[in-house]
Amino acid sequence: MPPLLELRNVKMYYGTSRGTVKAVDGISFKLNKGEAMALVGESGSGKSSLAFTIIRLLPRNVAEAGGEILFYDEELGVVDLAKMNEDEIRRKIRWKKISMVFQASMNALNPILRVQDQMIEPLVLHLGLSREEAVKIAEEALRSVGLAKDVLMRYPFELSGGMKQRVVIAMAIMMRPRLVILDEPTSALDVITQANIMNLLKELKAKFDLSYILITHDIALASEIADKIGVMYAGKLVEVAPADVFFRKPKHPYSQKLLAAMPTLREEKSIEYIPGDVPSLITPPPGCRFHPRCPYAIKGKCEKEEPQTKQIDGSEVACWLY
């Protein structure tokens, strides 16, 4: 069976006054139907840029974009999102096939517009539905995220943070997309509300057979939903592994460090930290981009040659140790 989404050597560089930022630099992976993948890594590793590249919300100052983003769909067949124009993406893909919950998007709700008007806008404007149809769809979506339909008539300022986040999730799923990209979907929420939202995301995934790409810097949160984990570092995907393998035996030294730095409540361990900082994406280090911070860097190798991705017991890892 083909995957739902396949990325082949995807690149997205953007130009700034200080130079070209290589935010997404040759990323390849596959995501299956009904599968959730977490993209983890520190701020500035290119996680959000990768998400924007997939859903084709590219910055205006793109300097270079390349690779294939193949989306396999019963209705459309195989399409390369990287080759579709904005109009096609808007009519065929966004909301309907792939949607996104943006970071802090609950705060992007317009405070002076009723929830209903904000929910139906993309349906009426981009997808050409009638107002009545759109309201019906919005009602149904609210129900599936556990909100009553009278929320439609409320203004965002009347809702709590958790309710606003549910509205945003309802918008993402209302056209029954196959893939939802979640960019730090709980970052501004309290811990108990966060747990409630993660419960909701698990239920929606099972109910609608959704695929997720979850972007987070919190590996514990990633383990709440991810079937597999992708670790990003300085624009590169350094490891992709099934969750069961990743949490038991992370292969890349950076993955190991990320896990060791994670404060845990129940497990007794001392926390370690990763010395140094995330490198600049304008002038990333040569060879393996992690080598200046890596405790196992091999002199004469890691700082010179870039490691290729290899398959090792179920994981894909780009590191000269393997």
Place this chain on the structure above:
Amino acid sequence: MRYVKAVDGVSFALEKGEVLAVIGESGSGKTTLGRTILRLVKPTAGRIIFEGKDVTNAPESALRWYRFSTAMVFQDPFSSLNPYHTVQYILEEPLILRGVPPKNRAELVVKALEEVRLVPPEDFLKKYPHMLSGGQRQRVGIARALITRPKFIVADEPVSMLDVSIRAEILSLMRSLQTKYGITMMYITHDIATAKYLADKILVMYAGKMVEYGPFRDVIKEPLHPYTQALIEALPDPDPTNRFKLRKVPPGEPPSLLNPPAGCRFHPRCPYAIKGKCEKEEPKFIEAKKDHYTACWLY
């Protein structure tokens, strides 16, 4: 005029060198508590006693010694450092206020940078905050708080705006400096997992009230209050089996402090609420086990 009872009847005692974690969700009153203790806000009632002296209502002019004995580390490393000042001046300013001569100041600034591992110090002295990463800025914030050797520090969510990978480093740094100088500390956070690496005691707040207080390990091992239990249940440790389970957490969100629920403030969300009791009478704060206190009708 309506009143927000942001902090409502909180009592505790801290020994010298102890670290107290104050845990609660946004709006639970934990930041207001920290600011009140530092007398950045005046309490409407109650007493704050520091080293045997009552600082509750002392006028600002009589508080100089208290200001010199205390310090604060702020949540946001981006807005708590003046963008027009160099790292050197940011660290020097508290020393100038205390009348430290210029020669000693330079020495103390270099030492403070070394202590927070911003090395070599000369690389950082002339930098402005925007030239530093979030983690480096927060280390400047910690250095600034410690440079006057305060006896008591309030650290308000010092790592919540940092990446998880940097949190560990900042926490271990704070712990080592706290131990080295025997500083008494109040660590305010919504994240119990980070508190584990610092705290000796824990105080859990809900809607302006203390709901649980005790030694950190005891409270985590056996949380008494249903709210504390929910906070712990809500927090995942990295574990791939998490994805097959739903977390047993109460629905809803904390109430408004303008109009909090009657009785126990947690009763509308509590799975164990006792009808006819919890929604009517406010539970007293009692010692349910040795040194372990809670305010709940179950005990």
